[in-house]
Amino acid sequence: MTASPSKSRFKNPRARYNFVGRTCSVTGVGAYVPRRILTNADLEKLVDTTDEWITTRTGIKERRIAADHEHTSDLATEAARRAMQDAGITAEQIDLIIVATITPDMFFPSTACLVQAKLGAHRAAAFDLEAACSGYIYGLEIAQQFIMSRTYDTVLVIGAEKLSTIIDWKDRNTCVLFGDGAGAAILQNRPQSHGLLTAVMGSDGLKADLLCMPGGGSRCPATAQSVAARLHFLQMDGRETYKNAVQAMQTAAREALQRCELAIHQIHCIIPHQANQRIIDAVADRLGAKPEQMFVNVNKYGNTSAASVGIALDEAVRCGRVRRGDLVLLVVFGAGLTWGAAVIEW
Numbered sequence: 001m002t003a004s005p006s007k008s009r010f011k012n013p014r015a016r017y018n019f020v021g022r023t024c025s026v027t028g029v030g031a032y033v034p035r036r037i038l039t040n041a042d043l044e045k046l047v048d049t050t051d052e053w054i055t056t057r058t059g060i061k062e063r064r065i066a067a068d069h070e071h072t073s074d075l076a077t078e079a080a081r082r083a084m085q086d087a088g089i090t091a092e093q094i095d096l097i098i099v100a101t102i103t104p105d106m107f108f109p110s111t112a113c114l115v116q117a118k119l120g121a122h123r124a125a126a127f128d129l130e131a132a133c134s135g136y137i138y139g140l141e142i143a144q145q146f147i148m149s150r151t152y153d154t155v156l157v158i159g160a161e162k163l164s165t166i167i168d169w170k171d172r173n174t175c176v177l178f179g180d181g182a183g184a185a186i187l188q189n190r191p192q193s194h195g196l197l198t199a200v201m202g203s204d205g206l207k208a209d210l211l212c213m214p215g216g217g218s219r220c221p222a223t224a225q226s227v228a229a230r231l232h233f234l235q236m237d238g239r240e241t242y243k244n245a246v247q248a249m250q251t252a253a254r255e256a257l258q259r260c261e262l263a264i265h266q267i268h269c270i271i272p273h274q275a276n277q278r279i280i281d282a283v284a285d286r287l288g289a290k291p292e293q294m295f296v297n298v299n300k301y302g303n304t305s306a307a308s309v310g311i312a313l314d315e316a317v318r319c320g321r322v323r324r325g326d327l328v329l330l331v332v333f334g335a336g337l338t339w340g341a342a343v344i345e346w
């Protein structure tokens, strides 16, 4: 049987890898956040900060913190189960599992392998990818490449973080910003269906020092001294990170839109990395987007790194902000530096 070409309203071939009969569709999304809520009032008791400072500088009111027994693979597995239910698929159908995280359960084996075992997805290949807060979009792009090249039909992409384990709870500059959680998506070959139109990825290793965790790797293995020097916690130059985030996110978003020959006003819902309300506002302003186009939930979860846009996309779909046929723009930025943007026709 000869498959017919996917229908696309976009002429630019880079807008959709329009191979005969194949489209990479997001057929299910899911998210999971831990039950425990840490409010700004709680943080006032931990460090010298105020609800007013955190709210005006970041927009964050509360964040979720995983229990001691709840690991990144557990958060990832629960989000994955919800995405699989949404897509109506079984674990046996999954060909590949990609987990984007900077807080794996262990250095090795990969968290993706642990998730594979928990799901019982015995047929699937599994690996982790590390692109910090940009990991979810990197994962979507990799999944698309495998699907469009006919290597796999069904890919599970998860962004999952237990950032509370690498936060210095004595550092008020960083501990107010982050939270735990997981977001997942099922991507499948769905001929003549809607799908992922394009994904842009970028990185700049020359600025690696702006946001990093110096200890624990081969450069600085764990020692009593490295622990005492607090090198096993996330460190960040907030101001420089802010400036780079605004610039990189608007550039990535513009490139993704250009590839699809779309203008910003044609996008129904823009889901930016949920790091900080001020970054989101600045990016929206530079792109010429209206506030009502932006989807924001950073107030509830803080910055959950690789999980951030996955959690937000799931929420946007469930609350009806994203509907069938809508054009959705995802745009991210993270340590590395890394950045990315994706356009999805829902």
Ligand code: ACO
Pocket (backbone or CB within 6 Å): 048, 049, 050, 053, 054, 057, 058, 132, 133, 172, 173, 174, 176, 177, 211, 236, 237, 238, 239, 241, 242, 245, 275, 276, 279, 303, 305, 333, 334, 335
């Ligand atoms: N409570 C009260 N005061 C604080 C706090 C706090 N939680 N944190 C810092 N301050 C103080 C500082 O010590 C400083 O005091 P000083 O002037 O006496 O030295 C003062 O507030 C101002 O500090 P700045 O760093 O200049 O504050 P700024 O307005 O730049 O806001 C912030 C800081 C929110 C971190 C901002 O720089 C920012 O949003 N950066 C981007 C952070 C980010 O989103 N990172 C993650 C993106 S990538 C990823 O997701 C991995």
